[in-house]
Amino acid sequence: ALRKAGIIISYEVVITFAALGPIMLAKSLSTYDIVMAQIHQKVWYIFLQPISFVVFVFALLAETGRVPFDIQEAEAELVTGFTVEYGGMKFGLFPLVEWYVEVLSLSSILTxxxxxxxxxxxxxxxxxxxxxxxxxxxxxxxxxxIKVSILFLLVLWLHWTLPRYRIDQITTVAWKVMLPLALFNILISAFIAPLLRG
Incomplete structure (x- = not known):
């Protein structure tokens, strides 16, 4: 539980700062206004905010708690985590569906x-x-x-290709790499935002 709490605290801060870039460019917290700003400015924010996008994707992987960030359920350390006493097909589908719903909702936010x-x-x-x-x-x-499906496939690809990290590596990456990149992106957004029309 403490491992998961450490990851959540680390990456919630990173996700918040990564999301501030598009919010600053759109000058609104409304998701509708963010999409309409991209339409009126005739540019998707992935082209103006590539650093923020990459940081958000990796923070998304950490938030979902699966490989490479599945510390709370790492098979090598904890067999299958807190679920070792439970079994059955219905229970097996529950964590799978939970993960897919998380990835789909976060892919929708990214879109x-x-x-x-x-x-x-x-x-x-x-x-x-x-x-x-x-x-x-x-x-x-x-x-x-189409866009959500592409992002979903990207997350699945990253999920199955990246190696598992230790808890100290995860928190170090969050605080020493991802957070400074997200803060640097906010600085870039502060310079780009006045140049955009809309």
């Missing part, structure tokens, strides 16, 4: 903050390209699902 939410494909110097224009209002829904 809104950095990928323009429901806006169509935005190619720099060309503008918005929407091959689903004939679907009308459903076009935005399809774009949102």
């Amino acid at each position: 809104v903050l950095y990928l323009g939410g429901w806006s169509p494909l935005n190619i720099p110097f060309i503008g918005f390209v929407d091959p689903f224009f004939f679907l009308g209002a459903w076009s935005g829904f399809i774009w949102f699902i």
Whole structure:
């Protein structure tokens, strides 16, 4: 429990500071206003905030508590964590569904903050390209699902390719690498925000 609490405290601070970049550029806390700002400024914030995006993705992995940040349930150390006494198919599905719901919700937040939410494909110097224009209002829904799916697959890929870290490495990365990068990104956002129209 203390391991998980340490990770949550470390990475909640990082996620908060990483999310401040897009909020500063949009000049609003409303998710609708953040998406509309990306549409009116004709640029997705992933292009203006790549540092913030990378920090947010790795903090997302830490928040979900799976490989490489699965310290509270690391098989080599704790067998299967606090769930060692329980079993059965229904119980086996519970943590799996819980993790997928967490990743989907955080991927949705990433889509809104950095990928323009429901806006169509935005190619720099060309503008918005929407091959689903004939679907009308459903076009935005399809774009949102495509973006969330791509981020979901990115998180799965990182989940299965990165090695597991020790608790001291996780907290060191959070406080000595991720947090300074997130704070540096806020400084960059403070310089970029006045230059954007909207």
